[in-house]
Ligand SMILES: O=P(O)(O)OC[C@H]1O[C@H](OP(=O)(O)OP(=O)(O)O)[C@H](O)[C@@H]1O
């Protein structure tokens with residue numbers, strides 16, 4: 001179990017907002033680059049990685065497959081189910097010129113594991129929470145540690161009750 005406080009605020013993100021935020025991230029990455037390859041942290045990193053790769057014209061895209069949140073909002077042990085292949089590790093050593101992309105950094109546990117694999121790579125996320133922020137080189141929006149981000153691929157449209165119950 002994680003030491004992070006249980007989130008009680010919500011930050012819902014639409015597809016449109018995610019696309020805009022990731023494009024904004026890409027403008028910053030364009031200044032920080034150039035990058036020869038992208039390593040995306042599955043599964044959440046697949047979505048921003050596709051947008052970043054398109055904008056920065058990167059064609060070499062690798063995955064590192066990690067899972068840690070086994071059930072909703074509860075973090076377990078980090079499991080690396082697939083590491084980074086030789087195209088990245090033997091051609092690019094410690095990861096210079098490589099861009100690591102994930103959707104968010106929360107406690108920083110996932111980022112720490114991937115940074116150990118590629119210490120010289122540039123680490124980018126769209127969103128960051130304070131505990132994980134020091135591990136990220138570039139991000140766009142910070143939310144508080146007690147906020148849960150709802151991504152568009154995890155949510156659907158549903159009824160929301162009014163803020164004030166009852167009414168006249
Ligand atoms: O900073 P941390 O506390 O480690 O949390 C951040 C990680 O958690 C989520 O992935 P998750 O393990 O839920 O898998 P998923 O990407 O397949 O949803 C998210 O996509 C990040 O990769």
Ligand code: HPA
Nearest residue numbers: 069106147148149150151
């Ligand atoms: O705030 C979050 N939202 C979605 N997935 C997550 N995985 C870790 N933190 C979060």
Ligand SMILES: [Mg+2]
Nearest residue numbers: 042043044045
């Ligand atoms: Mg993830």
